[in-house]
Amino acid sequence: MERVALYPGSFDPWTNGHLDILSRAVKMFDKIIVTVAVNNKKNAVFTGEERIKLIEESISSYEWSAQVEVIQFTGLLIDLAREKEVNVLLRGVRQISDFEYEFRMALTNRRLAPEVDTVFLMPDEQLTFISATIVKEIAAWGGDLSSFVPNNVGRALREKYDT
Template sequence: MKVAVYPGSFDPITYGHLDILKRGAKIFDKVIVAVLINSAKQPLFSVEERKQMITEAISQTEYGVPVEVDSFEGLLVDYLRDKDIHVILRGLRAISDFEYELQIASINRKLANDVETIFLMTNNMHSFISSGSVKEIAKYGGDVTDLVPSHVVTALREKADYV
């Protein structure tokens, strides 16, 4: 069984993330969306809120393969070892993403030489979307309905700082 882990902060999940997930599901027999618990970042949504938003988003689409939602803290390669998984799925929007992702993939490869990172280019219609830009637009009352699922729009509106 070919399994991939799609790691990220997903704060919040966007249509760009879901595009990568949908396309990754065509390649792998199973995909695990793994929310990174990063104590160095101050996410808008808790890990549980992000996992719930992802779960709701993936329930609205048929992927043809199992898609699970999980979370982890620490090194991604340790999470992969614990799950006996050897593939990381990552999305790229632009050249700037590639430079960053290449560094991370190289470090992961150094730490675990049996791990491969697969990059998928985000669909052009989603290439400008980032979780950060979604939060910034929502914070100032902008319309994000074309960038994230409707339940994420609602969750953004419910956050006091983002009304």
């Protein structure tokens, strides 16, 4: 039986931390479905379609990229898990504050869908401070993004912020 996991997030933008989590997950699962959440109530830098393209571009040179599918979704994650017949959600946890939020979400998802489990992965310790908020701030001020995001994402952020 194929081991498949959903890796959900807004990924606005996709960072080196996200990439690190994905590179760890492909060793544990046969397939990862990266699910780009689109929340129209948030002011996103990139559209859902742009995020999908950036993620696909950033992983295309890895030998494991064929194990990854990138899709967009809106709604309850457990509904998507059921639709895709996936019983594992993959979440990255950088610090204790992340864990508190993710733990509550995992318990909520378990209440709604007992058949779906959540697996937490930590990125490399050198990447634990990276967040989308920090990356956007650096981009807005024209800072060096090279250690925070893949090169293609850095270029796209510079275009968005005209820096």
